[in-house]
Amino acid sequence: MLGAVQLGLFAACIVLFVPMGMAGWHLSRNKVLFFSGALFITLAVGVHLTPYFPSVSDFITSVKSSSVVVVDDDDVVVVEDRDSCVSLLHEIAWEVMPSKVFDPFLNNNSLNYEKFWSWSKSSDTDSCEFQRLKKNDVMDLLNGSWVMVAGDSQARIFTLSLLSLVLDSERVESVRSLLFKRHSDYHIVVDEMGLKLDFIWAPYPSNLTDLVLEFKHKHLYPDVLVMGSGLWHMLHITNASDYGVLLRLLRNSVTSMLPVPPKFGNDGPVVGSVSSVRSPHLFWLGIPTLINSMLNTKEKREKMSDVVQGEYTREVRKSGILREFGGPFRLLDIGSLSLNCGIKCTDDGMHYDADVYEAELHVMFNALLIESHQKL
Structure with missing residues (x-):
């Protein structure tokens, strides 16, 4: 061509x-x-x-929007579309096996298992060259960026997983106690990479909409914005239709906030960090797979049933908030990752082990690399 x-x-x-x-x-x-x-x-x-x-x-x-990949010595060339690679990012396989120090008396069953994840082996995923980033790679990618994660407890765990990739273990432990203060926000600057990271406690979609309106009022936007909501609404309001209405209001607010309309995406070339992109990189942290029998209260088991979870998942799709349905957010499908990891990856049927959130982080990192035409 x-x-x-x-x-x-x-x-x-x-x-x-x-x-x-x-x-x-x-x-x-x-x-x-x-x-x-x-x-x-x-x-x-x-x-x-x-x-x-x-x-x-x-x-x-x-x-x-295409890239050419040479597959073998016979000069077989495959044209791989960027969007096709993004659609394969959640093709992740899990290997869950008993730990070498398996203790049958532990109530915390997930500690008895080791989890390993990798992208599924196929010609399509291989040609996309997805990368499991090391600490220095993550620091290069997010260098000088402002990252904000807003939502409920899932978003809080996601934030801790991100910090675990860029901070040493001692500092992570000191951060954990501050980050997990009940119903509180958290802010940190990682000086060695110029990363500014904010966690905003925003358990309901209306809280997220208020945050977006604040961005719009101040004309200040993070470089990477991760939002997610659903668990609190499901437990305390239990009305999927109302949840869908609130998501549509959020979608409209985000669309009007963007410096660049979402239909054009973030396809411009980027030099250096992701912060040089005009429009924020937007990600939606999906609802995890809920294992009803493991939920720790009767109220949760009644209100967060499989049927209700299905209704909430459908409202996310119908709201048009996701990029695949014409919206501004690219999905971080924690639901599929947690489902595939399974019952041995959670202790309460709602919050999953760090490995699941780590895998989702690498999905986001690779999406950032694809959107900004970078390769580490």
């Missing part, structure tokens, strides 16, 4: 050499001048009208 530069050179050659060839056939000078002028005008008009023809525009856009 020809790029814009090659097409321009090709057109220039036509304008230059075709009239010369006609002159070589002994046509009159006036005829040659007339034909070359008409040819030049036709090409110029065609170039300027190209954006108004959807099929041509779509073709050019598809060229821009």
Whole structure:
């Protein structure tokens, strides 16, 4: 496929050499001048009208959004679309096995198991070259960025998992007690990488909408914004329709907040950290898979049934808040990851082991790399 530069050179050659060839056939000078002028005008008009023809525009856009991968020594080439790679990010396989120090007397069953995750092996996922980032890679990716995570207890655990990847274990333990103060916000600056990280306690969708309106009022937006809500609404209000209405209000507020409309995405080239992108990178932290029999109160078991969870999941899709349904947020599907990890990865049927959130973090990191055309 020809790029814009090659097409321009090709057109220039036509304008230059075709009239010369006609002159070589002994046509009159006036005829040659007339034909070359008409040819030049036709090409110029065609170039300027190209954006108004959807099929041509779509073709050019598809060229821009694709990358070429050489598969083997036989020069087999696969064109992989960025969106196709993003759709494969949650193709993660789990290996859960008894720990070497298995203790049958432990009530905390998840401690008795070791968990290992990796992207499923297939030609499609291999060609996308997903990366499990090391500490230095994460620090490079988020260098100089402002990251905000807002939501309920799931978002709080997600925040701790992120800090666990960039801080040493001693500092993580000191952070844990402050981060897990009941119903509180948390702020930290990691000086060595210039990372500013905020956790905002916002258990209901209306809390998230208020936060977005505050962004809009101050004209200040984080570089990476992770939001999630559902568990509190499910337990304390238990009305899926009301939840859907609130999600649509949130979607509308976020859409009006964006410096760049969400339909255009964050596809511009990025140099350095993710903070150089005009529009925030937006992620929606999904509801985890709830294991009803393990929920620790009768109220939870009654109000957070499988049926109710299904209704809430459908409202997320119907609200149009997710990118795959025309919305601004890219889904971090903690529901599928927790389901695949299974019952041995949770102690209370709601909050999962750190491995699940770590895997979801790497999904987000790779989505950031794809969106910003970076490779570590």
